Amino acid sequence: MSNEAVAKVEASSRRRRLPSINPIYLVLVLLIAAIAIKNPAFLEPLQFMNFLKRAAPLAILSAGQVFVLVAGGFDLSVGALITLTVIGASMLQSNDPNATWWVICLLFVLGALVGLINGLVVVLLRVPSLIATLGMMITLTGVALLWSGGAPKGYLTDSFRFFGRFNISGIPGIGILPVALIVLVVVVAFLWWLMHSTNYGRLLLAVGDNPRASQLAGVPIGRVRVLAFVVSALSGTVAGILLGGFSGVSPDAGNGYELQAITAAVLGGAQLLGGRGSVPATVAGAVTLTAIFTLLNFLGLPNPVRSAVQGLILIGAVALAMYRRKHAGR
Amino acid sequence: MKRLFMLAALLSLVLGVGHALAQAAPNFDDPAEFAKQKANLTAAPANPSDPIYLQHIGTDMVDTAKFKKPAPWTLCFSNAATDNPWRVVGLKNMQAQVAVDKANIKDFIVTDAGGSDDKQIADINDLLTGKKCDILMIAPNTTAALTPAVEKACAVLPVIVFDRGVTTKCPLSFVHPVGGYGFGIAAAEFIAKNVPKGGNVLALRILPGVDVLETRFSAGKHILTDAGLNIVGAEFTGGDNAKTKSIVEDYMQKGKIDAIFMDAGATAVAAIEAFEDAGQPVPVITGEDQQDFLQKWKADKLTAIAPTYPNYVWRTAILASEMVLSGKPIPGPEWVLPQPSITADTLDKYINTSMPPLHYAMCGCEDFPDYPARWK
Numbered sequence: 084m085s086n087e088a089v090a091k092v093e094a095s096s097r098r099r100r101l102p103s104i105n106p107i108y109l110v111l112v113l114l115i116a117a118i119a120i121k122n123p124a125f126l127e128p129l130q131f132m133n134f135l136k137r138a139a140p141l142a143i144l145s146a147g148q149v150f151v152l153v154a155g156g157f158d159l160s161v162g163a164l165i166t167l168t169v170i171g172a173s174m175l176q177s178n179d180p181n182a183t184w185w186v187i188c189l190l191f192v193l194g195a196l197v198g199l200i201n202g203l204v205v206v207l208l209r210v211p212s213l214i215a216t217l218g219m220m221i222t223l224t225g226v227a228l229l230w231s232g233g234a235p236k237g238y239l240t241d242s243f244r245f246f247g248r249f250n251i252s253g254i255p256g257i258g259i260l261p262v263a264l265i266v267l268v269v270v271v272a273f274l275w276w277l278m279h280s281t282n283y284g285r286l287l288l289a290v291g292d293n294p295r296a297s298q299l300a301g302v303p304i305g306r307v308r309v310l311a312f313v314v315s316a317l318s319g320t321v322a323g324i325l326l327g328g329f330s331g332v333s334p335d336a337g338n339g340y341e342l343q344a345i346t347a348a349v350l351g352g353a354q355l356l357g358g359r360g361s362v363p364a365t366v367a368g369a370v371t372l373t374a375i376f377t378l379l380n381f382l383g384l385p386n387p388v389r390s391a392v393q394g395l396i397l398i399g400a401v402a403l404a405m406y407r408r409k410h411a412g413r
Numbered sequence: 414m415k416r417l418f419m420l421a422a423l424l425s426l427v428l429g430v431g432h433a434l435a436q437a438a439p440n441f442d443d444p445a446e447f448a449k450q451k452a453n454l455t456a457a458p459a460n461p462s463d464p465i466y467l468q469h470i471g472t473d474m475v476d477t478a479k480f481k482k483p484a485p486w487t488l489c490f491s492n493a494a495t496d497n498p499w500r501v502v503g504l505k506n507m508q509a510q511v512a513v514d515k516a517n518i519k520d521f522i523v524t525d526a527g528g529s530d531d532k533q534i535a536d537i538n539d540l541l542t543g544k545k546c547d548i549l550m551i552a553p554n555t556t557a558a559l560t561p562a563v564e565k566a567c568a569v570l571p572v573i574v575f576d577r578g579v580t581t582k583c584p585l586s587f588v589h590p591v592g593g594y595g596f597g598i599a600a601a602e603f604i605a606k607n608v609p610k611g612g613n614v615l616a617l618r619i620l621p622g623v624d625v626l627e628t629r630f631s632a633g634k635h636i637l638t639d640a641g642l643n644i645v646g647a648e649f650t651g652g653d654n655a656k657t658k659s660i661v662e663d664y665m666q667k668g669k670i671d672a673i674f675m676d677a678g679a680t681a682v683a684a685i686e687a688f689e690d691a692g693q694p695v696p697v698i699t700g701e702d703q704q705d706f707l708q709k710w711k712a713d714k715l716t717a718i719a720p721t722y723p724n725y726v727w728r729t730a731i732l733a734s735e736m737v738l739s740g741k742p743i744p745g746p747e748w749v750l751p752q753p754s755i756t757a758d759t760l761d762k763y764i765n766t767s768m769p770p771l772h773y774a775m776c777g778c779e780d781f782p783d784y785p786a787r788w789k
Contacts, residue, residue, distance in 0.1 A: 124666050133691075137659050234498035236769045236789065238705070248690065330654030330683045331705075332770060334498060338653070380663035383646060386621065 105364045106403040107351050107371060114374040121381045128257040136261035138373035140322040143267060144340060145347035145369040146274045146362050147318020150311040152348050155291040155357025156205060156212030158312060160219035161319035161344060164197055165337025167227045168323025173237040173332040174230055180240040190320050198316025202309030235332045247328020263325050270321055275362040287311060291357025347372055352404045441627035450594040458751055466725035466777040467732060468751050469744035475585055480571045481740030482547055485519035488734050489546035491536045493554035494528040498771035503727030505788055509781045510731040517735065530558035537562045541569055548734045552576040556624065571737050575730040577625065585737060586745035588730050590723045591752035593625040597632030599720035599754045600699035604672045605640035607697045607716055612671035615664050616647040617657060617684060619677045629676040654683035661687035672697040679771065681706040702755055705770035707763055719755035725777025726750055
């Protein structure tokens, strides 16, 4: 008994002394190891690259979502924004490959606009973000439905699908390099820098941690929050472009992605009411979600069992994140 | 504490564990129905010279003389939902038929229940109390829940049920294609014919628990297993392209796939792309009559078949209603429409590259004056 207590104290003091590793990385490594044991071919470059390519849209979306979460809000509109992006792309392109570039530019404008409206509604009209973005989600779903009449009207051209589907082949060492992976690395590097190395990132954490104190300290909390929503919405646009590229046009491409993105951030240790969160850990959370899906495919369990296992892994991972926060005090 | 609650709510939303565990298991494996649909698949219609959307298998008719009414009529329709492209195309078929017959139809009132039983029961109630309808068409959301509402409507109005069924015999006719077993039979027999014994089949399904989808798979399973084929997996895709592609990629790693069986074709192209992107030949595949799949099939010269759940059933419902109000007998108590499959021989006939990707080729809508504009 006393031995255990001593061990516990030692362990916790060790955690305090050393920069502790976020447990999500551990969970991710364990999951990937489990997949590899079940199917050794998974670690071959080709398969692994495909896996990362598949995870890219959710990873980018989650990395944007964590900005809003850190600022103390939610962005539930991103799933519907993905759907609108995919359907809008097919409608705007009307099967013309030369239209790709201006269509993509327009989609980013649309995304920025959605984020701006979300942010302004939350900041100026003081609508709680849960409700504001829920309203936006319903609105965007309606717009997508209205625009397409319920079924998409065109295909996505190969030039549009390049980002989400194409693999650069013949790379020494790894064989193929999916374009989506390059997009993932660039976007995540940027968001990482934005949250963890800029003044804006520090203000964001401060606003989420204690809005009143930040306001008294002179932080322009309105602007900081609005920008967080814009970042999240733009990440939704990028995710939509990748997802449309990966799998083509579909009338419900983004269904459920908002909750997956929030889950990924929580897996990565983000706090739901703001003040804490990390871009790289969130990305690891998103890859973990994708890995759970893949592992369950490989295990070939019956469907109800699969849902239960998925739930248990998730709860376990989040519990681990909470435990670590309590004991590491960070 | 608040935080914990939110987390719990979030997780339960993501997981839907309750949903998966709460599924009861009604009988989707009925040998008698299987045999009947197998026979109907190849049966000759009683009126082969009529357009396909007016043909019927079997000769039973119901007398409707007492419902005869002078035109113009108000037709009412309680729709379960317009939540997928099949239903979108179907509703357009109805509207097109109404437009053609506008001399006889003064109004076409449609309610949309958005996939909710409660809403549809209320919708039917509203239509009945509004007293405007001369006839009521119902596409029920779920079978058991809607039966009492349909019975209530039968007491007041002539009723036509189509698409999904109810357990009461009170409607004048239940208009439907051969059925889910028929779909599964057509798909699985094609695979059994084209894949040697011992081959691996991956089944891709949309949703659990929907009768017309469950029966497709149950029929398929019987035929595939009897043919000595190995069903390596039966996965639910939720109709999601990205998920479909991911599942197929994972199964490709697990072992060779000789055929893909689909219980609905909306994600067939995503499944095909998984093989393309991996640089592997596309195996034998069964899809459905969506344009994107048909075009991909032709372009890549696939070994494929497209069983259909013919979309013209929506058009037939309007035509049946008009026949009832004119006092003409209609096929009943079941109007079984033919359910042809699109094969390599008939593929060209159904391809129209100017149509949207998820347009259903077996819409029976080509002879409308505003085809194809209305469906674009």
